[in-house]
C-alpha cells in the first residue's frame with residue numbers, strides 16, 4: 440500500500456459565482472508568463488453596470504427622469520433594472536449556470552479604498568496580464584432599442600458621468616469610450632463635446648443594436664465633431680432577439696451567433712455604400728464584438744455587387760473592401776475552428792495592423808490573450824501589434840508597462856497553483 | 857511519473873470529485889457510479905480549469921418515432937463536467953466533449969488501493985501542459 444505521506448498537493452475548489460476573479464483566471468495568468476514582455480491592451484471588457492444601478496440612476500441629470508427611475512427601483516426586484524429595456528428573464532448567456540462568472544461576480548472585496556468595480560477590474564487586468572483595459576456597459580448594450588429616445592439619452596449621459604467621474608479617475612489603467620445615445624443625434628454631439636478633452640475617454644461608441652440608418656443626414660454633425668477631436672468612433676455590437684427575422688430562431692445559440700454579426704453587416708454596408716469614409720476621411724472607425732469571419736464575407740459581397748451597380752454608390756473611389764481595410768476591428772469572439780480560414784480572414788483585412796485584441800471579460804465567450812499568442816501563423820511582431828501596439832497607435836496610448844508580473848499575481852493567490 | 861495517495865476513497869461522494877493541485881498543474885479526480893476517473897485540469901479549448909466546473913447531466917433532445925421533437929430532458933446515463941470558462945462539456949467517464957469527440961481532457965491514471973485513491977502524476981520537473989491548445 441502506498442503510504443499516506445504528508446500531502447504533496449493542495450486541494451482547489453469548484454469555481455462558483457463567489458470565486459475570486461484571480462482564481463477563475465489563474466490558468467490565464469500562467470499563460471501570461473509566456474508573453475511577459477508584451478504590451479497588452481484589452482479594448483473591450485465589461486462592467487455589469489446594473490450591480491451599481493442606484494449610483495447611475497443618481498447621476499441622471501433630468502430631475503423627473505431621475506425620480507421615475509428611483510421610484511421604479513424602489514419596487515421589489517426592480518432595483519437594478521429601472522428604466523432599462525433589457526429582458527432579464529431571458530438573459531441566457533451564462534448557459535443556465537454553467538458559466539458562473541457570467542452569472543455574477545460575487546467575490547469578496549475587502550479593499551474599500553476604491554470603487555468595488557475598480558477592484559474587480561484590477562483583478563481581471565492582473566490575472567489576464569493587461570496593461571490597459573477599456574470598459575463598456577452590459578445591459579445598456581440594448582438601450583438603442585429603447586422605445587423612448589429621451590430615456591436612452593438620459594441613461595446614456597448618466598452612465599457616462601458615472602464612468603468618467605467615479606470610475607476612470609481611480610485607475611489610470613482603465614479607459615472609457617463614452618456611450619452615444621444615437622437615437623438623439625444632438626445629444627450625441629453634446630456628449631462628445633463634454634468629454635472630448637478628457638484623457639481617460641479615448642473614444643466614442645454606439646451600441647449597434649438599433650434600427651437607425653447610420654448614413655442619415657442627421658448624423659453628419661456628430662461625425663464631423665468626432666472627426667475634429669481625433670478620437671476614434673466605435674460600433675459595439677450586441678444581440679436583439681426581438682428582430683422580426685430572429686423571432687424564427689428558437690435557441691439562444693442561434694440568435695446570438697447571428698445577431699451580433701447582423702448589426703455589424705448592416706451598419707458597415709450603409710457606412711460604405713453611402714460614402715461616409717469619403718466624407719469623413721480622418722474619422723477612425725473601430726468595429727467591436729462580431730468576431731472576424733463576417734469581414735471577408737462582406738468584403739466579397741460588396742465588391743461583387745459594387746462593380747455592377749457603381750451608379751448606386753457614386754461617392755466611392757475604390758472598392759468597398761478597400762474602405763474596410765482602412766478600418767479597425769477587435770478580435771473577440773475569435774473564430775478559431777478552422778485555422779486556414781482564419782489565416783485567409785486575417786490577411787483579407789491586414790490584421791497585422793488593423794486588429795486589436797479584446798477580452799470581453801467577464802462575459803461567457805471571453806478570449807484570453809492566449810487566443811492570439813497561440814495562433815501558429817502569426818509572426819511575433821504581428822502578435823505584439825494585435826495585443827497592444829495597434830491599440831496604442833489608434834488611441835494614442837503610452838506604450839509602458841502598467842501591470843504586475845504574472846509570477847507575482849500567482850504567488851499572491853496561494854489557494855491555486 | 858510518481859504515485860500520490862490523495863486520501864480515502866470513502867471521502868468521495870458519488871457523484872463527486874476532488875481537485876488536487878501540484879506544482880504547476882492540477883488534476884480533477886471524479887467518482888461516478890462507483891468508479892474513479894482522473895483528468896488534467898486543462899481544457900482543450902483555451903486551457904481553462906475544466907475540472908473545476910459544474911457537474912451536470914448531458915442534455916438530450918427527445919425525438920418521437922414520427923421524428924417530431926418532444927423537447928429536452930437530462931440524460932439518465934451521461935454525467936458531464938462543464939469547463940467554467942466558456943461551457944465546453946465533457947463526459948466524466950470518457951473525458952470527451954459532449955458533442956465533438958476530438959476535443960477531450962487528458963486522462964491521468966487513478967486506482968483505489970487498500971481503500972485509498974492513488975493518482976499517477978508527472979514528476980515535478982515535467983511540464984504536463986504546454987500553452988493553451990485549441991480544440
Ligand code: FES
Pocket residue numbers: 899900901902903904905906939940941942943944
Ligand atoms: S477554456 Fe474551457 S471552455 Fe474554453
